[in-house]
Amino acid sequence: MPSYCYFKKKIVPLEEAQVGVMTNSIHYGTALFEGIRGNWNAAKKQTYVFRLKEHYNRLLDGCRLLQIKLPYTVDDLCQITLEVIKKSGFTEDIYLRPLAYKSTEQLGVRLHNLEADFLVFPIPWGRYLDVDLCRCGVSSWIRPANNMIPPGTKVAGIYVNNALAKTEAIQNGFDEAIMLGADGQVAEGSGENIFLVIKGKLVTPAVHNCILAGITRDTIITLAKNEFGLEVEERSVARGELYSSQECFLTGTAAHLTPVGEIDRRIVGDGQIGPVTKKLQERYAQIIKGNDPKYMSWCTPAL
Numbered sequence: 001m002p003s004y005c006y007f008k009k010k011i012v013p014l015e016e017a018q019v020g021v022m023t024n025s026i027h028y029g030t031a032l033f034e035g036i037r038g039n040w041n042a043a044k045k046q047t048y049v050f051r052l053k054e055h056y057n058r059l060l061d062g063c064r065l066l067q068i069k070l071p072y073t074v075d076d077l078c079q080i081t082l083e084v085i086k087k088s089g090f091t092e093d094i095y096l097r098p099l100a101y102k103s104t105e106q107l108g109v110r111l112h113n114l115e116a117d118f119l120v121f122p123i124p125w126g127r128y129l130d131v132d133l134c135r136c137g138v139s140s141w142i143r144p145a146n147n148m149i150p151p152g153t154k155v156a157g158i159y160v161n162n163a164l165a166k167t168e169a170i171q172n173g174f175d176e177a178i179m180l181g182a183d184g185q186v187a188e189g190s191g192e193n194i195f196l197v198i199k200g201k202l203v204t205p206a207v208h209n210c211i212l213a214g215i216t217r218d219t220i221i222t223l224a225k226n227e228f229g230l231e232v233e234e235r236s237v238a239r240g241e242l243y244s245s246q247e248c249f250l251t252g253t254a255a256h257l258t259p260v261g262e263i264d265r266r267i268v269g270d271g272q273i274g275p276v277t278k279k280l281q282e283r284y285a286q287i288i289k290g291n292d293p294k295y296m297s298w299c300t301p302a303l
Contacts, residue, residue: 002014002015002088003088003090003121003122003123004084004087004088004121004122005017005084005119005120005121006080006081006083006084006118006119006120006121007119007121008117008119011083011084011087014121017119017121019103020105022105022106022107023101023102023103023104023105024102024103024104024105024106024107024108024114025101025102025103025156027107028102028109028157029155029156029157029158029160030066030101030102030111030114030156030157031066031099031100031101031102031155031156031157032059032062032063032066032068032099032100032101032153032154032155032156033059033097033098033099033100033154033156034055034056034058034059034096034097034098034154035055035095035096035097035154035252035253035254036049036050036051036052036055036081036095036096036097036098036253037049037050037093037094037095037096037253037254037256037288038050038085038090038093038094038095038096038122038302039093039288039289039290039299040090040091040092040093040094040289041289041290041291042091044290045091045303046290046301046302046303047085047090047091047094047301047302047303048288048289048290048299048300048301048302049081049082049085049096049299049300049301049302050253050288050298050299051215051219051298052078052081052300053074053078054215054218055098055215055253056074056077056078056098057074058153058154058215059077059098059100059154060074060077061153062100062153062154062155063100063116065150065153065155066100066102066111066155067111067112068100068101068102068116069116070100070116070117070118072118077098077118077120078300080120081096081098081120082300082302084120084121084122085122085302085303086302086303088122089303090122090124092124093124093125093126094122094123094124094125095122095123095124095125095253095254096120096121096122097120097121097122097123098118098119098120099118099119099120099156100116100117100118101116101117101118101119101156102114102115102116103115103116103117125254127255127256127258128191128252128254128255128256128258129175129176129192129250129255129258131175131258132259132273133259133260133261133262133271133272133273134175134176134250134258134259134260134261134262135173135174135175135176135260135261135262136169136174136175136176136177136178136189136248136250136260136262136263136264137168137169137172137173137174137176137177137178137263137264137265138177138178138179138180138239138242138263138264139164139165139168139169139177139178139179139180139190140168141161141164141165141168141177141179142179142180142181142182142187143161143179143180143181143182143187143188143210143211144158144161144210145181145182145210146208146210151187151210151211151212152207152211152212152213153212154212161179162179162190162191163190165177165179165190166190166191169190176189176190176191176192176250177189177190178194178242178263180239181209181210182210183236184238184239185205185209185236185237185238185239186205186209186236186237186238186239186241186242187205187209187210187211188205188210188211188212189250189252189255191252191254191255192214192250192251192252192254192255192258193205193211193212193214193216193217193250193251193252194237194248194249194250194251194260195217195220195248195249195250195251196237196241196242196245196247196248197245197246197247197248197269197274197276197277198241198244198245198246199246200230200231201230201231201232201233202221202224202230202231202232202233202276203232203233203235203237203241203245204217204221204232204233204234204237205234205235205236205237206234206235206236207234209236209237214251214252214253215253216251216252216253216255216256216257217251217252219251219284219287219298220251220257220280220284221234223280223283223284223287224280227283228276228279228280230276242263242264242268243263243264243266243268245268245269246268246269246274247259247268247269247274247275247276247277248260248263248268248269248277249277249280249281256281256284256285256288257277257280257281257284257285259273259274259277259278259281261273287299
């Protein structure tokens with residue numbers, strides 16, 4: 001089934017959504033993106049878009065950083081996205097890619113005196129990390145500091161850093177990279193946040209540790225506290241704690257909640273999915289498909 005794209009203020013077939021070769025954002029990474037999941041519930045014949053408004057709030061926050069002025073509110077962006085999903089008509093899990101970008105066809109390194117535009121399209125996409133237990137390696141590439149390119153925004157250009165780490169990991173025989181910050185503390189994966197279980201507590205790097213404050217990360221912290229009464233520590237995490245932790249998992253819109261069984265060829269825990277990871281993974285999987293009335297405010301029906 002073909003997909004569609006909201007492009008230049010109208011919905012067109014995806015293959016017709018083309019930008020010119022001189023578009024500023026192609027050359028300088030002057031764009032912001034989001035990744036949003038639409039989760040297909042076969043029993044209800046419905047796609048539930050997970051935490052749609054939160055994603056667009058983050059996008060618009062980033063737009064202020066890059067001086068991208070869009071003529072849309074969060075509600076406008078949500079409505080546009082739902083229209084594109086309905087037009088595309090997928091009956092499977094989908095991934096949505098909104099992009100706010102400097103659309104002027106003009107070269108020159110700057111943010112000022114450039115027009116901006118917005119697009120969004122859905123594509124079918126299953127598991128980002130297509131493994132039951134992920135094998136990770138600590139990358140030689142470090143995350144940019146907050147005063148270089150703020151890592152808390154999804155600026156397109158910054159993701160060259162992530163791409164370097166991801167390819168290094170794959171070429172070294174791993175499934176994913178774990179990146180450190182300039183201070184040597186654990187930051188995140190190339191496309192995910194990271195959690196550890198240490199002495200019964202759920203531990204994750206703090207926002208000041210050069211990470212993206214992920215929406216899935218926030219979801220898991222909320223579930224850990226409210227559903228399972230777990231103590232959650234958001235703090236600096238030393239590299240050595242990766243190896244001594246009892247459990248580890250990655251979270252992200254694309255990756256959902258992916259257990260980690262090995263880091264730098266050291267087995268995590270007993271090398272299997274740990275009990276904390278498993279119960280969070282199962283709870284999360286039910287919620288994102290709209291099967292829990294308690295959390296339906298997080299799920300927007302699209303069809």
